[in-house]
Amino acid sequence: EPEVTQTPSHQVTQMGQEVILRCVPISNHLYFYWYRQILGQKVEFLVSFYNNEISEKSEIFDDQFSVERPDGSNFTLKIRSTKLEDSAMYFCASSLSGGNGYTFGSGTRLTVV
């Protein structure tokens, strides 16, 4: 069964550093997403991406965040200057259509120290 692949599985970074979280969505999917889950809290929507542009973003997704689909296969989330409160599990997801059928990756646990 096709999978969404995320790397790395765990990243530790110093406060103020830039991080890039990587995702390989399912190859024929058209919609791409990032979500995050702070430990013990809800899974929160960050951003959706369709047709090479951001289609929707949440209040969390401020100027520190950016997304890119640099080639035909990768979808990245960049955090420019990490803060302690960015520590969370970050999930990438993709879907073929704008309806149902999300597939989530296994997540990247980001720890900012």
Added chain:
Amino acid sequence: GEDVEQSLFLSVREGDSSVINCTYTDSSSTYLYWYKQEPGAGLQLLTYIFSNMDMKQDQRLTVLLNKKDKHLSLRIADTQTGDSAIYFCAENQPKAAGNKLTFGGGTRVLVKP
């Protein structure tokens, strides 16, 4: 905005049925989902229901939807120890340019032998 609420914890004996409840506020929700998250793992889609249905059965899983009360439940028949996990209810309203999911806080299910 949209809000999805779940109870925090459910303990059940192996072989019994589990019922996990969820309430949501947005009457325009189109799809309602149940995801399972095992420790350290990603979000696995268990099942979903379209808003014009009131019941869906898939092997041991039964989803009931009460649109009037905005109440969704997931029944797991013959609960096994492998069903121990966090279960998330989620909803969305698909749009042309993407469809963010709004998650509940998750219900931790503990299955006792």
